[in-house]
Amino acid sequence: MTDTTGSCKSGDPITDQGAAGQTGVGTQGLSESAGWHLPSHLRLWITAAVGLGLDLWTKDWAFTHLESDPNKDPLVIIPDVMTFRQSLNPGALFGLGKGLTAVFIAASVLALAFVLFLFVHSGRHRRSLHLALGLVLAGALGNLYDRTYMIADVVRCSAGGRRDTFVGKVIEQSDRGVVLGSWPSGAHPRLIRADWGPEIRQQGVVRDFIKMEPRIRLGSRTIEMWPWVFNVADSLLVVGVGLLMLNFWWERRASRNPE
Numbered sequence: 001m002t003d004t005t006g007s008c009k010s011g012d013p014i015t016d017q018g019a020a021g022q023t024g025v026g027t028q029g030l031s032e033s034a035g036w037h038l039p040s041h042l043r044l045w046i047t048a049a050v051g052l053g054l055d056l057w058t059k060d061w062a063f064t065h066l067e068s069d070p071n072k073d074p075l076v077i078i079p080d081v082m083t084f085r086q087s088l089n090p091g092a093l094f095g096l097g098k099g100l101t102a103v104f105i106a107a108s109v110l111a112l113a114f115v116l117f118l119f120v121h122s123g124r125h126r127r128s129l130h131l132a133l134g135l136v137l138a139g140a141l142g143n144l145y146d147r148t149y150m151i152a153d154v155v156r157c158s159a160g161g162r163r164d165t166f167v168g169k170v171i172e173q174s175d176r177g178v179v180l181g182s183w184p185s186g187a188h189p190r191l192i193r194a195d196w197g198p199e200i201r202q203q204g205v206v207r208d209f210i211k212m213e214p215r216i217r218l219g220s221r222t223i224e225m226w227p228w229v230f231n232v233a234d235s236l237l238v239v240g241v242g243l244l245m246l247n248f249w250w251e252r253r254a255s256r257n258p259e
Contacts, residue, residue, distance in 0.1 A: 037124035044119055044134045051138025055232040056145065062086060062209035068182040080215040087208040087229045088167040088183055090154050105204075108144040112137065129247045135240030142233030147204035152183045154203055157196035166192060167205060207231060 034040035066075060066086050074085035115133050122129050153170040155178055156163065169186040172179040177194040181187055183205075192198045213227035 032123050032125075033120065034122045034124045034126065034130060035120035040119075040122075040124045040130055043127060043130040044137070047131050047134025048137040048141070051135055051232075051236045052141050052145075055138065055142035055236065058232050059142075059146070059207040059209070063184075063207055066209060068185070069188045070182075071188075074211065080217070081212065083211045083213065084209050085211055085229075086182070087211070088150075088152055088205040089208050089229070090152075090165065090167055090203060090205050105144060105147055108140050108147070111140050112144075115140070126247070128243060132240045132243035132247060135236045135243065137240075139233040139235075139237030139240060142231070142236070143206050146206045150205050150207060151202055152205045153180065153200055154205070155180055155192055155198050155200050157192055157198040159193075159196045164196075170200060173200075206233075208234075210235075 034044075062084065063086055066084055067073075068086050070085075074083040076083050115137050119130065119133050122133075152167050155166045155168075155170070157166070158164070166180055168180045168183045170178055171181050171186050171189050175194060176191060177196070178192045178198045178200060179189045180192055181189040208229040208231045210231060211227060211229045214225045216223040216225070
């Protein structure tokens with residue numbers, strides 16, 4: 001009887017200690033959250049503010065100082081690789097999804113909410129993760145700003161049996177067709193003929209200006225690779241997502257090798 005009672009008494013403290021240990025872990029996890037850590041917030045928000053400011057400033061510079069005439073030569077930054085020229089994107093990456101501005105705005109808002117969710121549930125020592133989230137936040141906010149406030153005229157038509165999209169500012173509509181100028185000044189007008197069946201709508205667009213059009217010269221031959229146009233916000237998104245993927249890979253690797 002004595003041994004049985006002693007066994008029960010010795011088991012009670014072990015149970016209590018285990019419960020206290022679990023409580024301690026939970027409290028420590030809350031205290032280690034980045035959401036309650038000022039330096040973590042500074043890393044996130046300063047990165048986002050600097051990235052957003054850089055994106056909006058470069059867009060404003062490009063659409064103030066670069067040549068808006070599409071028929072003139074662009075500003076060459078790296079010969080056969082990179083040029084600067086004004087470009088308006090009514091869609092998303094690579095011009096996909098033209099006309100789905102409301103969908104892109106909703107997706108951007110969800111992405112911002114997901115970024116904040118990841119930040120609050122991250123540890124305060126995950127510095128590279130916080131920088132990555134700040135870059136993604138800056139890129140998403142930069143393009144969201146454009147889609148919300150940069151409203152242009154988008155003209156869709158069928159020219160020569162092919163569907164084309166032109167973006168700018170409509171100056172005149174007549175029986176001849178639609179006169180469309182560059183955005184936002186209306187300079188360098190061009191006529192979109194009425195027999196092309198132009199359809200006009202106003203929507204938010206994203207300002208791009210960095211054009212990559214790499215060319216490889218092999219003797220007398222020139223091989224042109226597929227060109228693409230983007231902006232600083234797109235670059236921040238790509239770098240931020242890449243850094244996020246590295247963080248997830250590091251975390252997965254650490255969980256597989258706890259030793």
